[in-house]
Amino acid sequence: MEIKNISQNKFSSLIKDFNFESAILPLGSIEQHGDHLPFSTDTLIVEHISxxxxxxxxxxxxxxxxYGVSYEHEPLFNISIDYNILVDLISCICQSLSVHGIKRMYVINGHHGNIGLLQYVGQNLSSKYAINSDFFYFINYWQMLETGFDHAGEVETSIMMAIHPNLVNMDLAKAGLDAKGQEVGSLYKLGTNMSINNPAGFMKFTKNGIWGDPFKANATEGKKMLSQVIEKILALITDYNYR
Structure with missing residues (x-):
């Protein structure tokens, strides 16, 4: 139920008569995704899932x-918002929803650089608006995948092939950093995790802004990944043990 397309009467009816209690906010980014995927890739993926x-x-x-926090992609293109502004923006959205009868808010996040700010939204809601901890949740969709995540590599390219094939230009694709061969806990991986989200950190490691190999991508696998993610998110948000 897209809230932007309904009226006051419809909204009030859904809250009162049909017990609509939750809202979902897709959060992505505008940032480079190689030459073969659009800047809006993260957002388009979570928009479809949401x-x-x-x-x-x-x-x-x-x-x-x-818009998200994407300074790590400098000097390649990104539009980044200061994390304090995004914390306040999402908190204001939550506060408005709470006043009008929504009991839970789920942010489905599509961009790794947003994780830090999302961890502070719940704290902000509690201290600034006295909204309890049962109201706000966020889900990083890639954590629902059974395969390793990437950036403009096999995973994101496969998903985009499945949902927006017209926006994928494989003639311009390039392979990027492949860390799959590195052992878990290796100094290389620890070093990457330590600084990849620093300004220009992503470029320091990937060199060309791509993590993974888009040439391994296909739409069939993308559809499977989406089904997997959607099934797990649905199970998570409908399980009252996690509320």
């Missing part, structure tokens, strides 16, 4: 936030 999840869980779907 649309299906909101329908199946009977939750309101909020308009997507296309």
């Amino acid at each position: 649309n299906i999840v909101s329908t199946k869980s009977e939750a309101f779907l909020l308009p997507s936030l296309f």
Whole structure:
């Protein structure tokens, strides 16, 4: 149920008569994804996931936030918002929803650089608006995948092939950093995790802004990944043990 397309009467009816209690906010980014994927890749992916999840869980779907914290992609293109501003923006959205009868808010996040700010939203809601800890949740969609995540590599390219094939230009694709051969806990991986989100940190490691190999991507695998993610998110948000 896209909240932007309904009226006051419809909203009030869904809250009162049909027990709509939750809202879902897709949060992505505008940043480089190689030469073969659009800047909006992160947002388009979580928008697709959120649309299906909101329908199946009977939750309101909020308009997507296309801007995130992407300074790590400098000097390649990104539009980045200071994390304090995003914390306040998401908190204001939550506060408005709470006043009007929404009991839970789920942010479905599509960009790794947003994790830090999302960890402070709940604290901000509690201290600034006295909204309890049962209201706000965030889910990083890639953590629902059974395969390792990437950036403009096999995973993201496969998913984009499945949902927006017209926006994928494989003629311009290039392979990027491949860390799959590194052992878990290796100094290389620890070093990457330590500084990859620093300004220009992503470019320091990947050199060309791509993590993974887009040439291994295909739409069939992308559809499987999406089904996996959607199934797990639905199970998570409908399990009262996690509320």
